[in-house]
Amino acid sequence: xxxxxxxxxxxxxxxxxxxxxxxxxxxxxxxxxxxxxxxxxxxxxxxxxxxxxxxxxxxxxxxxxxxxxxxxxxxxxxxxxxxxxxxxxxxxxxxxxxxxxxxxxxxxxxxx
Amino acid sequence: xxxxxxxxxxxxxxxxxxxxxxxxxxxxxxxxxxxxxxxxxxxxxxxxxxxxxxxxxxxxxxxxxxxxxxxxxxxxxxxxxxxxxxxxxxxxxxxxxxxxxxxxxxxxxxxxxxxxx
Numbered sequence: 212x213x214x215x216x217x218x219x220x221x222x223x224x225x226x227x228x229x230x231x232x233x234x235x236x237x238x239x240x241x242x243x244x245x246x247x248x249x250x251x252x253x254x255x256x257x258x259x260x261x262x263x264x265x266x267x268x269x270x271x272x273x274x275x276x277x278x279x280x281x282x283x284x285x286x287x288x289x290x291x292x293x294x295x296x297x298x299x300x301x302x303x304x305x306x307x308x309x310x311x312x313x314x315x316x317x318x319x320x321x322x323x
Numbered sequence: 324x325x326x327x328x329x330x331x332x333x334x335x336x337x338x339x340x341x342x343x344x345x346x347x348x349x350x351x352x353x354x355x356x357x358x359x360x361x362x363x364x365x366x367x368x369x370x371x372x373x374x375x376x377x378x379x380x381x382x383x384x385x386x387x388x389x390x391x392x393x394x395x396x397x398x399x400x401x402x403x404x405x406x407x408x409x410x411x412x413x414x415x416x417x418x419x420x421x422x423x424x425x426x427x428x429x430x431x432x433x434x435x436x437x438x439x440x
Contacts, residue, residue: 253433254327254418254432254434255418256431257428298366298367309355309429310372311357311369311418311429312369313366315366316366
């Protein structure tokens with residue numbers, strides 16, 4: 212499986228935008244880029260996913276580089292509830308196993 | 324929609340006993356469910372893929388006789404930790420992918436905290 216690299220931790224002030232980077236230089240043409248987040252003592256929560264084009268939903272935006280070797284999750288206005296570990300995961304839907312392999316993720320701290 | 328539940332949410336047991344954890348998809352059917360374990364301050368580690376009506380597929384290094392998985396229906400998978408020992412204490416999380424549509428997403432349960440004394 213293609214590997215992702217994320218910073219271990221980031222900080223943001225409340226109500227400011229946050230850009231969480233992810234590098235995936237070995238991404239294949241059929242890999243989707245998924246973002247999940249995990250609050251303490253909870254299961255991961257879906258945030259967003261995309262293939263080539265930038266994506267927006269009510270939670271966040273996903274900006275994908277033209278060569279797809281990196282992506283950025285954008286939280287437009289960080290709130291205290293956004294403090295979590297954010298995971299960037301690659302998955303190929305043509306892989307019959309459909310497994311997700313989690314990397315180390317980025318621990319986001321939101322400062323009031 | 325797309326809710327996954329786990330039961331129990333936390334369990335404390337004595338060393339040597341077996342513990343069963345249930346994972347249910349409440350409003351969708353899933354032919355495939357996944358089991359993860361997570362140690363404190365660490366990431367999720369995929370343990371096995373649970374396939375409805377067939378044997379589970381275990382990741383390398385995961386003992387299949389230690390962690391028994393049964394996927395008896397399209398909405399229920401169980402993980403049994405047999406002869407539990409303190410080193411099995413961990414946060415166990417399941418996930419499920421919907422049978423139809425939205426196949427790119429996985430929905431995660433809230434996790435089960437296992438403490439083995």
